Amino acid sequence: MLSRQPDVTPPPTGAPLVRPALAGDLDVIGRIAYLTGYFGESASRYFPDERLFRHLWVNPYYLVPQQVSVRFVADVPGETLGYIVGVTDQVAYERALRFTLLRQVLPNLLRGRYRALPGCVPYLTRISLFPTPHAPRGAYPAHLHLNLLPEARGLGLGRALLTAFVDELRARGVPGVQLSTTAENEAALALYAKAGFEVLAERALPVWTPWLGRPATHVLMGLKL
């Protein structure tokens, strides 16, 4: 008789370590970002082109000047389980994003390298039609993204990555950090609230309606440092 295979990946073994992300971590951060980009599940559901996803939403964090970039990963020997990436300065981030669009996205687009682009158009259209709220960049110049692989959740790694990130911002004298999430991300909301983040704005938007089946409440949170 065949033994039943477990249908979930077992939790990682060994003590996880939070460390600054290096140049060589870009690929695994991009992979995890894509695998978790739909409320903790794969972004393939609404954004079938992984290459374009990475170029738009991960690479800019590696193109900002080093003094603006804040990046950590959590790993066990041989495997990276999650990351937190962000910037200390929104203006520098937007400059890096424009650079990515011009020097990376446009050439790839012209060469037809985003094979699954048509399937991404609905989402790209919706985020430009329904922009999410942002906090004043003077008071909250930093922002962040935090994601863990499913098997690494609930083990304290999210808190450890967020603590490392916030400590680094304090050490650099940054006055505040903002982030954007949704009411769908219950664990994230609880983690950020426990870390002292306050809700700055909440807005129900139809960005995710085609995939979620209903509007999602977008939550803007901020922490003064």
Ligand SMILES: CC(C)(COP(=O)(O)OP(=O)(O)OC[C@H]1O[C@@H](n2cnc3c(N)ncnc32)[C@H](O)[C@@H]1OP(=O)(O)O)[C@@H](O)C(=O)NCCC(=O)NCCS
């Ligand atoms: C959100 C996320 C980063 C939290 O990291 P984590 O390692 O799972 O959380 P931790 O184990 O560090 O727990 C820290 C706090 O988060 C909250 N939390 C964690 N898991 C939770 C869950 N399943 N339900 C509700 N709250 C939860 C708790 O308040 C917890 O504090 P406590 O242990 O004192 O109760 C992680 O679950 C994740 O990557 N989820 C999917 C992607 C995502 O939502 N990213 C954030 C996008 S804004």
